[in-house]
Amino acid sequence: MTTADLNVALPFIIVAAWACILLVIDLFIPADRKGLTALLAVAGMGFASIPVLLRFEESNRAFNGMIVQDGFSSFLQLLLLGVGVISVALAYDYLQRRKIVKGEYYTLLLFSVSGMVLMAQAGDLIIVFLALELLSVPLYVLSGFAAKSNPESEEAAMKYFLLGAFASGFIVYGIALVYGATGTTEIEAIHNVLISGVSNLGLLTVGAVLILVGLGFKVAVVPFHMWTPDVYDGAPSSVTALMSVGAKAGGFAALLRLFLAGFPEIAANLAPILVGVAALTLIWGNIAAIAQQNIKRMMAYSSISHAGYIFMMLPAIVDSDIAPDAISAALFYLFVYAVSNLGAWGVILALERADGGGLSIDDYAGLGERNPGLALAMALFMLSLIGVPPTAGFIGKFFLFRVVLDANMIGLALVGVITSLISAYYYLRVVVVMYMRSGDPQVRSERWLNATLWLTALGTFLLGIFPGPLLNLASRTGLFGLVP
Amino acid sequence: MTIPTNYFLALSGVLFILGVLGVLIRRNSIVILMSIELMLNSANLAFIAFARAFEAHTGQVLVFFVIAVGAAEVAIGLSMIVSIYRSRGNIDIDQISQLKG
């Protein structure tokens, strides 16, 4: 271990160590001043972003290839740290309202973010596995955070935990098989063995499929998605917000790196079935969302469908000419999705009442009259999630579809376009209810929440009109040793 | 030493599927948790067998990590089960199904 190793791991180390320290500090913070813990958590993530920014475009291996640093990981780490900060801001007022204030909330959130940050850098299957657990275990606990007052939260936690552990069983077994086939767990080394032709293709393929199942569960693609609506529904909304963005981004970080840097040849063999999974996810997620009355469940299906859009990049990376574009499209979309989705969750949090009510779509009636600003923001987020120009979501989708077309997957592109047309149906229902029905929604207005909403709304709008800088950033993020 | 690696692989595969089966058919959440442990353990068997075949220690070290993760999962899982038992009076997984649709 050298200083260089530590430097590469610095973002993870800062977040994890900060979480450990915060765990102790929190004991001395009185129960009515837990806002301080929240602030400290934000500060921790702020510090962690400094080394990322300082070494944004460097490429390094560290800890014997356990972790790698490249543009890809830096981009995702920045995104994930931002997501963490926003999740804290969203949670602060919500926890007080639901009377579940505990300092451990922020600590666990930090631990989860540390897992995500580590996942972005994972260069070895064992790190993929451990980071996945590190990001999931706190989320299991956080899902059950409202369990004392709300049996649904308890149910969500149990479902998430059991199915999550089940899925990680698949991942472990998959890693074992990949190890058996290649004799190594380091992602780049796997690829070297694979191209030198000494590997056992059958074992490797089965192992890859098992890992795909486990990670597919995390990012919620059909048919591994069934937990999503129930867990998103039952978990405290502030946790769901983090889950829908952070866990997904972490899962995709591993999927993309693994299939591009580890075994692209296997991905090529699996391409038809990857296309099938993407198409099925798009169709199922977008159609099932239509029947939902509860906005949290609707957003759950929406998140499934967005996983489908990003998943389209997986069969596309097979072609090495397209791979750089596919990676940057996926990164850009993840960013855009994170901004719009967190914003939408912010609005949901603002409308959720202390007793857990206010989550039906009908509860949004009259929002346009009562609180035009909030309604406008929500409308913007919905339009962006549909992909209506000139919002950020449109650029993201456009970029994704372009890659799909470049990869000659016309059928998949068609499915994508048609399903995003269908998605307009349920997203706009929210807009219609807000503006075209009268009602009396109770809206919570709080400093941090409002700031978050302003920020995300502005981001959604500006990224639609000036996507240039972010697109540039996303397109300069090569993978270590592969894409310049 | 004449036991082929394949034999170990086959055994671990059977144990893995039995673990999966346990999750699919049992209603007692404690037994489901045990089944998941069985899945992890079957993977361990495969790791050790491959480690022996490659004559490399890597596989054995990986098992170490898997056991640690398994322990963490058990800790979380059991405390969740205890808390569910307190609020509902049973740990039947099929009765934890209010969220649906």
Place this chain on the structure above:
Amino acid sequence: MSTQLILFFILAVIAILSAIGMLVSKNSVYSAMFLVLNFVTIAVLFLLLNAPFIAMVQVTIYAGAIMVLFLFVIMLLGTDMAAEGISMPWQPPIAILLSGALILEFAFILFFAQQDVLPQIEAISAAFGSPQSIGKLLFNFYLLPFEVTSVLLLVAMVGAIILAQRETG
């Protein structure tokens, strides 16, 4: 057939039977005991594979600590005979059918379709798998994962306390 092979088959049969026993036992205490048996059997297999250290860890941590935790919780909750009524009668047959199919596919892909050449197990030095060699690897090459594991265990501890703690005051 060498003695080792015979030993392997005996252990394999015990492992599979104990796993099945765990699956079908109505009483969850029996399930736990079967699982302990399974873990111990696998530990013996580890010994056969020159992994004495891991075998010991398996027995002490898994069969010892973790399974005792299981038994403790079962006893604490008194749910050793939880009702296993029929709520989805079609699920077990489908699950068994699919599992059978998966085993067949698995076997076919790994052993017939692809003819993978797995490295064979040959005699090696007795020092293989010793605590020293594993320890060296663990604290040098695998330092980062090791630290991550410690963080993970800390998180699990905190999480378990939060989940199980009763509302005070």
Place this chain on the structure above:
Amino acid sequence: MNGAATRDLFALAPLIIAFPIMGLVINLFIGRRLSERWVGTIASAAVGLSFVTALLQFAALQNTPDGIRVMVADWISIGTLNISWALKIDSLSVAMSLMVAGVSTLIHIYAIGYMHEDVRLQGDPGRFTRFFIYFNLFVAAMMILITADNYLMMFVGWEGVGLCSYLLIGFWYEKGKDGIGNAIAGKKAFITNRIGDFGFLIAMFLIFWTFGSLQFDEVFQSAEGAGTTVLTLITLFLLLGVTGKSAQIPLFVWLPDAMAGPTPVSALIHAATMVTAGIYLIVRSSVLFALAPATSNLVALIGAVTALLAASIAVAQFDIKRVLAYSTISQLGFMVAAVGLGAYVAGIFHLIAHAFFKALLFLSSGSVIQGVERGLHDSGQTNHETFDPQDMRNMGGLRSRMKITFWVYLIGGLALAGIPPLAGFFSKDEILADASENSTLIYILLTLAAILTAFYIGRQIFMVFFGEPKSEAAAHAKENPPIMTVPLLALAVLAAFGGILNLPTLQSLSKWLQLTLEQVQHTEFNVLVALLSFVFALAGLAVAWRVYGSQRDAADPMRRFLGPLFDLWENKYRVDEFYDWLFIKRYKALAFTLAEIVDWRFLHDWVHDTLLARTFQRSTRWLAEGFDLQVIDGAANNLARLIQGIASRLRTLQTGYVRNYALSIFFGLLILMSYILIQFSS
């Protein structure tokens, strides 16, 4: 004017879009605190300034006839793909934006008066500001569409105008039939338009795929090199987009329902501007269409058939706005036919002339409706719930009661009928002349449509303004205030003298557009065609006079004369029902038949009872029930219901049982493994 000054003028071009956005932002943030007068003035002024800017561009173009690309900012720039926020200022876009901004300004002013009344009649004055925000947003989006420099930006505007149209159709969303009629109309427009948008999107992807660019100039330059097949495909998908937005067969069903919006909306969006976006798209892409003759022929045919079909439906409608709606579809058909024949100038000419006289007709009809409603109020009658102020059978004799409205309506009507020297005569005649040279079939179809046009507009004028009042409300009807009548007069002047734009032999519009469009055909003024169409128009009017001129009772004499044909027309050829039959019933029948076949073949077989048939029947029933959810009112809604049906089926799969979810994961794994198995064993 020197070059530098010209450049400065061009630099102002983004203001065409910026002014309406400023207007809406002002109203959005401080509109609540302003009086109605101010809100309306700000909105109108914003559009008026946009018009002035367009005029400046017109002036600047005199020096630089080739047009110019005004860069605003880089938008998307990745690898080979480079898309900027740039405006294309050339003779075509300037002509369009002058028309849109001009007509919009007049309609905005009219709407100040109209909405003042309307929000009070409907009982929610708070929505006055919202109306003008939407209206300004619409103009901004329309200007983005027109000045777009590439297909992507055009699509941005295309979606934007669609969104505004949807919002404005459902403006009184809680009104209409059963309290949701307007909302349903909005939904129908929305869904139908999404089908069209889908076509546009696919076409856009194909264009990018073929040419590697979306910018007009680059695409058109390399168009010759592309294969006919792909060009045909592109243009066909564009055509699908056109049929959605410009309400052509088969996607025209939404436009009549769109009349649920306030009348200024019908005038501005659903008659003068937005619906012409499709024609604009074809003219913009004329290079592509010229290289795909098959599509062009189809375009012409669709246009001509739509023109005739919609005109015939218009004959049998009683709602004053519905007649105009079908008339709009029919006139759009004329334009589509023209551009399909390659007569782009004629198409644009008719587009502009039509914008003048149809906006005039719609606004006047709004004036009539409010006159009648006020009459209803004054007459002291209490049957507000059952009385339909838009039904022409309740009108009559308004000529003497609403003098200004009558005269302007007459001018608009005669322009539509094609009576010289009004605008409609010259523009329609140019299309007919083109058709007579290129295709006899199209010519005949269009001529028949023209005859019907003269007839139905005559019928409308006579039913509404002549004879005796057929209800108390009509008898008490009163003229509207000047804020509404002055814009009417202005539009009447335009409708009357709009023909000057492209008089025969002078051809000023042709020469102007020639700067942009390469393949402008010169169609010589055809005296015979002109004379014929004039005679036909007169004949149509005469027949209408004969039948309706002195009619006293509410029954329509044509019903007796035409019999079942009239019913068919009144029911719009039962297209809505046909779509239902075509898509929904077929599916049910198929599912049922399949179930029957299986039933028969495995009769008395144990497999039948235990496994196959029951599973199969269950699954088909499962699907059939999902698809069959009492569907009657329109294909678009049916499509939505169908998807909703599947959605509710998917819901039942989400059982809430953890073990089911685990099984689904396991099942997924099994499928993946099976795939590998097949791959490895082959």
